[in-house]
Amino acid sequence: MIKTQNDVRLKIYPKELVYQLKSxxxxxxxxxxxxxxxxxxxxxxxxxxxxxKQEKNEHIVLGLATGSSPIKLYEELVRMHEQEELSFxxxxxxxxxxxxxxxxxxxxxxHYFMQExxxxxxxxxxxxxxxxxxxxxxxxxxxYCQNYEQAIDNLGGIDIQILGxxxxxxxxxxxxxxxxxxxxRLVRLDNITRQDAAEEFNGIENVPYKAITMGVNSIxxxxxxxIMAWGQHKSDVVKEAIEGEINQEITxxxxxxxxxxxxxxxxxxxxxxxxxxxxxxxxxxxxxxDLICRAVIWLSQKTGKPILKLTDKDYSEFGLSELLFxxxxxYQINIKIFNRLQHTITGWPGGKPNTADKNxxxxxxxxxxxxxxxxxxxxxxxxxxxxxxxxxxxxxxEVHVAYQTSGNIAVHNRDALRYIEFFEAYYTxxxxxKLNSKNLKTYKNFLLDETIDxxxxxxxxxxxxxxxxxxxxxxxxxxxxxANIHFLDLPFYETGQIKKKDMTQDxxxxxxxxxxxxxxxxxxxAGDLSDPHKTHRVCLDIILKSLKEIDLPKFKxxxxxxxxxxxxxxxxxxxxEMAVPLSPDELLYKRKAIFMHKSQKxxxxxPGKDRREFWQRAEDRNRHxxxxxxxxxxxxxxxxxxxxxxxx
Numbered sequence: 001m002i003k004t005q006n007d008v009r010l011k012i013y014p015k016e017l018v019y020q021l022k023s024x025x026x027x028x029x030x031x032x033x034x035x036x037x038x039x040x041x042x043x044x045x046x047x048x049x050x051x052x053k054q055e056k057n058e059h060i061v062l063g064l065a066t067g068s069s070p071i072k073l074y075e076e077l078v079r080m081h082e083q084e085e086l087s088f089x090x091x092x093x094x095x096x097x098x099x100x101x102x103x104x105x106x107x108x109x110x111h112y113f114m115q116e117x118x119x120x121x122x123x124x125x126x127x128x129x130x131x132x133x134x135x136x137x138x139x140x141x142x143x144y145c146q147n148y149e150q151a152i153d154n155l156g157g158i159d160i161q162i163l164g165x166x167x168x169x170x171x172x173x174x175x176x177x178x179x180x181x182x183x184x185r186l187v188r189l190d191n192i193t194r195q196d197a198a199e200e201f202n203g204i205e206n207v208p209y210k211a212i213t214m215g216v217n218s219i220x221x222x223x224x225x226x227i228m229a230w231g232q233h234k235s236d237v238v239k240e241a242i243e244g245e246i247n248q249e250i251t252x253x254x255x256x257x258x259x260x261x262x263x264x265x266x267x268x269x270x271x272x273x274x275x276x277x278x279x280x281x282x283x284x285x286x287x288x289x290d291l292i293c294r295a296v297i298w299l300s301q302k303t304g305k306p307i308l309k310l311t312d313k314d315y316s317e318f319g320l321s322e323l324l325f326x327x328x329x330x331y332q333i334n335i336k337i338f339n340r341l342q343h344t345i346t347g348w349p350g351g352k353p354n355t356a357d358k359n360x361x362x363x364x365x366x367x368x369x370x371x372x373x374x375x376x377x378x379x380x381x382x383x384x385x386x387x388x389x390x391x392x393x394x395x396x397x398e399v400h401v402a403y404q405t406s407g408n409i410a411v412h413n414r415d416a417l418r419y420i421e422f423f424e425a426y427y428t429x430x431x432x433x434k435l436n437s438k439n440l441k442t443y444k445n446f447l448l449d450e451t452i453d454x455x456x457x458x459x460x461x462x463x464x465x466x467x468x469x470x471x472x473x474x475x476x477x478x479x480x481x482x483a484n485i486h487f488l489d490l491p492f493y494e495t496g497q498i499k500k501k502d503m504t505q506d507x508x509x510x511x512x513x514x515x516x517x518x519x520x521x522x523x524x525x526a527g528d529l530s531d532p533h534k535t536h537r538v539c540l541d542i543i544l545k546s547l548k549e550i551d552l553p554k555f556k557x558x559x560x561x562x563x564x565x566x567x568x569x570x571x572x573x574x575x576x577e578m579a580v581p582l583s584p585d586e587l588l589y590k591r592k593a594i595f596m597h598k599s600q601k602x603x604x605x606x607p608g609k610d611r612r613e614f615w616q617r618a619e620d621r622n623r624h625x626x627x628x629x630x631x632x633x634x635x636x637x638x639x640x641x642x643x644x645x646x647x648x
Contacts, residue, residue, distance in 0.1 A: 024243050024273070024274040024275070024281075024282065025242050025243060025273070025274075025275070026242060026243065026256040027241070027242045027255055027256055027261050027262075027263050028261065028262045028263065029242065029262070029263045029265060029270070029273075030262055030263065030264050030265070031265050031266075031267065031270050032264070032265065032266055032267070033266070033267060034266050034267070035069075035072060035228075035230035035231075035266045036072055037266075038228065038230075038264045038265070038266060039070075039072035039073040039075075039076055039228075040072075040076055041264075042073055042226055042228070042264055043073055043076035043077055043080065045160075045226070046062070046073075046077065046160060047077075047080055047086055049159065049160060050086065050087075050088070050090070050091060051086075053090055053159075054087070054090055058090070059090045059091070059092055059155065060090060060091055060092070060159050060160070061091075061092045061093075061094065061152070061155050061156065061157065061158045061159050061160075062091060062092070062093045062094075062158070062159065062160050062161075062162065063093075063094050063095075063096065063158040063160065063161035063162060063163075063214070063219070063222055064093050064094070064095050064096065064114065064118075064162055065095075065096050065162045065163050065164050065172075066095070066096070066097075066110045066113045066114065066164075067164045068164075068230075068534075069164035069165075069228040069229065069230055070162055070164065070228060071117060073162070073228070074117045074118040075117070077118065077122075078117075078118065078121040078122065081121065081122050081123065082121070087123055088122045088123055088124040089123055089124065089125065091124050091128060092128045092130070092155055093124070093128065093129050093130060094130045094148075094151070094152055094158060094214070095110060095114060095130065095131040095132065096163070096171075096172040096173075096213060096214050096219075097110065097132060097172045097173045097211050097212060097213035097214065098110045098111065098131055098132040098133065098134045098211060098212050099134050099208040099210075099211050100134050100136075100186060100208055100210040100211050100212055101134055101135070101208050101210070102134040102135070102208065103134070103135055104131075104134075104135075108197075108200050108201055109134060110131060110132075111131050111134075114129075114131060130148070130151060132148065132184070132212040132213070132214075133212070134208075134211075134212065136212075138186075141185075141186050141212070144212075145183065145184040145185050145186075145212065146184075148184045148214075149183055149184050149218060152218070152221075157221055157222065157223065158221065158222040158223065159222070159223050159224065160222070160223070160224050160225075160226065161219055161222035161224070161225045161226070162226055162227075162228070163219070163225060163226070163227040163228070163252075164227070164228055164229070165227060165228075165229050165234065165237060165238065165241060165252050166193055166196070166237075167192055167193075167196055167233070167234075167237060168190050168192050168193060168237070168250075169237045169240055169241055169249070169250030169251060169252050169253065170190070170193065170251050170252070171216070171219060171227070171251050171252050171255070172213040172214050172215075172219065173187050173189060173193070173211040173212075173213035174187070174213060174215060174216050174219075174251040175187060175188075175189065175190040175193065175251070176190060176248065176249040176250070176251070177248055177249065178215070178216055178248055178251045179215075179216065179248060180216050180217060180220070180248070180254050181215075181216070181217050182215030182216050182217055182218075183214075183215040183217050183218050184212065184213065184214045184215055184218055185212070185213065185215060186210055186211075186212055187210065187211055187212075187213055188209060188210055189207075189208070189209055189210060189211055194207040194209070216251055216254050220254065220255075220257070220258050222258075223260060224260045224261075224262075225255060225258055225260065225261040225262070226261075226262050226264060227252065227255065227261065227262070227263050227264070228263075228264045228265075229263065229264075229265055229266075229269040230265075230266050230268070230269055231266070231268050231269055232268045232269070232271060232569055233569070234269045235268065235269050235270065235271045235272040235273075236272055237250065237252070238263070238265065238269050238270065238272065238273070239272040239273055240252075240253065241253050241255070241256075241263075242256075242263060242273065243273065243274065278295075278298065279291070280295055280319060280320060280322065280323070281319060284322070285322070287322075287323060287326055289340075290574070292323065292327075292333065292336075292337065293337050293340060293341075293574045294572075294574040295320055295323060296310070296333060296334070296337040297337070297572075297573055297574050297632065299314060299315065299318055299320060300631070300632050300633075301628075301631070302318055303318070304631075306631070306632055306633030307334050307337055307338045307341075307632050307633050308334050308335070308338055308633050309633070310330050310333075310334050311330050312324060312329060312330045314330070315330055315333075338632075338633065341573065341629070341632065341634070342634065343359045343360065343361070344361060344576050344577055344578055344579045345579045345581065345629070345634065345635075345640075346360055346361055346362065346578060346579070346580065347391065347580065347581060348360070348362065348391070348395065349362065349388045349391055349392055349578065349580050349643075350362060350369050350371065350391075350392050350395055350397045350522065351363045351364045351365070351367075351369065352364055353365075353367035354367075361577055361578035361643075361645070362522075362560070362578065363560075366521065367396075368396050368397055368398065369397045369398070369520075369521035369522055370397070370398045370400070370518055370519065370520045370521050370522075371392055371397050371398065371399045371400065371520055371521065371522045371523075371524070372400045372401075372402060372514070372515065372518050372520040372522070372523050372524070373385070373389065373399065373400065373401045373402070373523075373524045374402050374404055374523065374524065374525040374526065374539065374543060375401060375402065375403050375404065375471075375526070376404050376405060376526050376535050376536045376539040376566070377403070377404075377405060377407040377410070377467075377535065378403045378405075378406070378407045378467040378468065378470060378471035378597065379407070379470070379471065379474070379594065379597040379600055379614065380526055380536075380566055381401050381403075381471075381474075381475070382474050382475075382478065382590065382593040382594050382596075382597075383566065383594055383614050383615075383617075383618050384526065384528075384564045384565060384566050384618070384641070385524060385564050385580075385641050385643075386478065386589075386590035386593045386594065386618075387580060387582040387586045387587065387589075387590045387622075387639070387641050388524075388580045388641050388643075389401075389478045389479075389480070390478055390479065390586060390589060390590070391580060391586075393478060393479035393480060394479070397522075398484070399479075399480050399484060400480070400484040400485075400486065400518055400520070401471075401475050401480055401484065401485055401486065402486040402487075402488055402511075402514055403468070403471050403485075403486070403487050403488065404488050404490050404493075404511075404539045404542070405488075405489070405490055405493035405535060405539070406460070406463075406464035406467060406468070406487075406489050406493065406494070407464075407467045408460040408461075408463040408464035408467060409460070409463070409496060409497070410467070410599070410600065411463035411466050411467060411599045412599065415463075415466060415598075415599045416459060416462050416463050416466065419462065419465075419466055420462065456496070457496075460494070460496055464489075466599055467597075467599065468487055470596055470597045470598060470599060470600075471485070471487075471597070472485055473596045474593045474594070474596035474597060477592065477593050477596055478593055486514060488510050488511065488514065490503075490507045490510060490511070490539070490542065491504065491506050491507060492504065492507050492538060492542075493535065500534070500535065500538065502538075503538055503541060503542050503545075507542045508542055508545050508546050508549065511542050511543060511546040512546035512549055512550060515546055515547070515550060516550065519555065519558075519559075520559055521558055521559060521560070522559070522560055522561075522562060523543070523559060523560070523561045523562070524562045524563075524564060524643070525539070525540055525543050525561060525562075525563055525564075525646075526539060526540060526563070526564060526565070526566050527540060527563030527564065527565060527644065527646070528564075528565040528566035528569065536566055540563075543561075544646075547559075547561070547648070556648050560645060561645065561646040561648075562578065562643045562644070562645055562646070563643060563644050563645070563646055564641070564642070564643050565642070570621045570624070570625055570642055571642045571643075571644055573625070573628050573629065573632065575644055576625075576642045576643070576644060577643060577644050577645045578642070578643040578644075578645070579625065579629065579640045579641070579642050579643075580640060580641045580642075580643070581626070581637040581638075581639070581640050582622060582637070582638055582639040582640065582641065583638055584638045586638075586639075587619060587622065587638055587639045590618070591615050591618075591619065594614060594615040594618065595615065597614075600614060601613065619639065622639035622640055622641055623638070623639045625639070625640040625641075625642055626638060626639050626640040
C-alpha cells in the first residue's frame with residue numbers, strides 16, 4: 001500500500017505479478033478500498049494536468065461524463081477551486097452525451113446535472129463549455145454532430161476523457177452494437193439503459209428513447225482515458241470489459257486498444273476480476289484461512305462435488321497444487337473448511353443458552369439479549385432478516401427495530417391520494433359534514449396532475465406516514481413490542497429527490513442517542529453496498545461513526561455488530577459468519593411480513609435493476625443460500641438468512 005498526498009490508499013501489486021495479470025487484464029487498473037478514495041486520487045491527477053498546462057500558458061481539454069460515478073470527483077474539483085484556488089479559466093470541456101428532446105433547464109438533462117455539480121461553482125468561461133444539445137430538429141442533427149467533432153479537433157483533441165460504464169457495458173450512450181468507427185451521432189437507447197434511468201424520470205414511460213452521444217471513435221481519440229466503476233452491481237460488466245474479448249456488444253471493451261486507458265475501481269466493482277476472486281490463478285498467494293475457504297468452495301462448485309469428496313486429483317487438476325503442497329493432503333483441507341462452514345449454521349441468532357461458545361457464531365451469555373435492528377428503509381428489516389427477527393423474538397430477546405429513513409419518496413402518488421381520500425371520507429362519516437380543507441384540495445390536485453413535482457414537504461409527510469404505518473404493522477406482526485419500534489427520520493434523506501444530502505452530525509447524534517439509550521448486546525445493520533441509491537451505504541456509515549463517537553471499550557466488548565445484505569445481493573458462502581436456517585413455515589411467515597408493506601407491493605417505486613418484487617428476491621436469495629450449503633455437503637434447509645460480523 002502507498003499513500004498519496006491526500007492520504008488516499010492505492011493498492012499496488014507486486015511487480016512479479018504484472019506479466020501474469022496481463023494475461024487476464026487487458027486494461028490498466030487502479031484498485032482502491034472505496035470510491036471516495038478513488039475519486040480524490042483522480043481529482044489530484046486532473047489538478048496536476050491543469051496546473052502543468054497553466055505553467056505553459058496552454059489550455060487543456062477535458063471530456064466529461066454524467067451519472068453517479070463522477071459526482072464525488074466533481075465535488076472534489078469544486079472544493080479545490082474554492083479552498084485551494086485552482087482556476088479553470090484555461091479549461092475547455094466537452095460532455096459525452098445528452099438525452100434527445102430535453103431542454104437544458106429540465107432536471108433530468110445533463111446540462112442541468114453539469115451546472116449543479118460542477119460548472120456553476122467554477123470560474124470556467126461559459127464559452128469553453130460544450131454539451132450536446134437535446135433540442136435540435138432532426139434535419140439539424142448531422143451538421144451539429146460534425147461541428148461538435150470539429151470543435152474538439154480545433155482545440156487539439158481531448159487531453160483527458162472521464163468515463164463511467166453502464167450496465168450494458170456502454171460508454172457514453174454507445175449501446176451494444178455500436179461500431180468502433182462511430183462518431184458523435186443520434187442513437188436509440190437500449191431498454192436496459194432506459195430501465196436504469198427510470199427512477200430519475202419517475203417511470204420508464206418518461207425516459208427518452210434517443211440521445212446524442214460522442215461515438216466510440218470520438219472517445220478513443222482522447223490522449224488519456226480514465227474510466228470509473230463503483231459498486232458490486234458493476235462487477236460483472238467490469239470483468240467483461242477488462243478481461244473479455246473486444247466486441248461491440250460491450251463497447252467499453254474497445255478501450256483495450258487504447259494505450260493510455262486506466263480503470264479506477266473500488267474493491268466492490270473489482271470483486272469478479274480474477275486477481276480478486278481467484279488470485280491463485282494469477283500467481284503465488286498468501287494462503288490465509290479466508291482464502292483457503294474461498295478456494296475450497298470454488299473447487300467444490302467447479303467439480304460439483306461436496307467438500308468432503310474432493311480429492312488430491314481435483315486440487316491438482318484445477319490449479320490448486322500450491323495449496324495442496326502447503327497443507328499436505330486434500331482430506332486435511334476439506335475437514336478444516338467443512339467444520340468452519342458448519343459452525344456458521346445456527347438456529348440461535350442471539351446465542352444458545354447454556355452452550356459452549358467456541359463453535360457458535362454468537363455468545364451464549366447473556367441468555368436474554370437486548371437487540372437493535374437498524375433498517376435503512378421501512379421494509380429492509382423484514383426483507384433481509386424477517387426470519388431471524390422471528391427467531392430472536394421467539395427465543396425471548398428484547399428486540400428493537402429502528403427505521404433510519406422515512407422512505408417517503410418510494411410511495412406512489414396513487415397510494416398517497418387513496419389515503420387522503422380515505423381520511424376525507426372518514427372525517428365526513430365521523431363528523432357528519434364534508435371536510436373543507438384548502439390544503440387537502442391542493443394536495444389532491446398535485447397528486448392528480450402528472451406535470452407537477454409531487455414531493456413537496458407536505459406530500460412527503462403524507463407518504464412518510466403511510467410507510468411508518470406499514471413498518472409498524474410488519475414489526476408487530478413479527479412480535480416486536482410497540483414501545484420498541486423507533487422512527488429516526490434521519491435528515492440526510494429528506495430532499496424529496498433520489499439524490500440525498502451528505503450525512504451530518506445531526507444524523508450521527510440521533511443514531512448515537514438511540515444506541516446509548518438501548519445499550520444493545522447485538523446490533524444488526526444493512527451492509528449492502530450494492531444499493532444503487534446509496535442510502536444503505538450512508539446509513540451504515542452513520543452507524544459506524546456513531547459507534548466510534550461512543551468509544552466505550554466496555555460497550556464495544558458487549559455489543560457485536562452483525563451486517564445483513566439488502567434486496568440486491570447476498571454474501572458469498574465464504575463470507576458468511578452466521579447462517580440462520582428457515583423452515584418452510586418461517587419463510588411463508590416472512591413473506592406475509594413483507595406483504596404488510598402494501599405501498600411497495602406489486603410495483604415498488606424504486607425497485608432498482610431487478611424487476612422482481614422484494615418478497616420474490618428475498619425468497620430466491622434465501623433459498624439459493626440454502627442450496628449452496630446443501631451442494632457443499634450440509635443438511636438440506638428450505639432457506640437461510642446470512643450475516644457477517646463487523647470487527648471494530
